[in-house]
Amino acid sequence: DVKVTQSSRYLVKRTGEKVFLECVQDMDHENMFWYRQDPGLGLRLIYFSYDVKMKEKGDIPEGYSVSREKKERFSLILESASTNQTSMYLCASSPGLVWETQYFGPGTRLLVL
């Protein structure tokens, strides 16, 4: 079974803090993704990566950065957390083929005070 893990299920941070969300997958997938999910807005893509040290902006990259130093690990960084970044963050991975589904981690619910 594919396993995607995220470092925290729940996180509370203060405005202005630097926040790191970690994601690890164990299936040697090329592609990794970070989404945020908000009521009424659905899943929105923040950043994705097709290979180690490679990153591409998604639809809402502002206020975020990412790092992919190893194939299995994809980190999302909030440089200076703001209250509008309170959300559910979901990491996903997939093989490199268009018909392959994405496998999601359990999510991190982040509250920024």
Place this chain on the structure above:
Amino acid sequence: GQNIDQPTEMTATEGAIVQINCTYQTSGFNGLFWYQQHAGEAPTFLSYNVLDGLEEKGRFSSFLSRSKGYSYLLLKELQMKDSASYLCAVRGGATNKLIFGTGTLLAVQP
């Protein structure tokens, strides 16, 4: 651009059949996915359609019409555990990314 529409909420009765519709607009279509997401959990894969027609998987079936930009997910013999959000997602566009609809929250009642 890309756009996906699905109903916000639906209610159905245990043991019944329910159909959740999804309409989409995209260029360079490379498939449509359905995911199930229980409250507080991650989405899990249900089905994938890239050719027109019906794909059946146990109690769940998914249909695609590419010419109409339309898909539906059919759930038969509904069970209480089927209460969840159902997400329609389309792969396409210039970057071949997955674009998600906002999801349909299905409530199954006794």
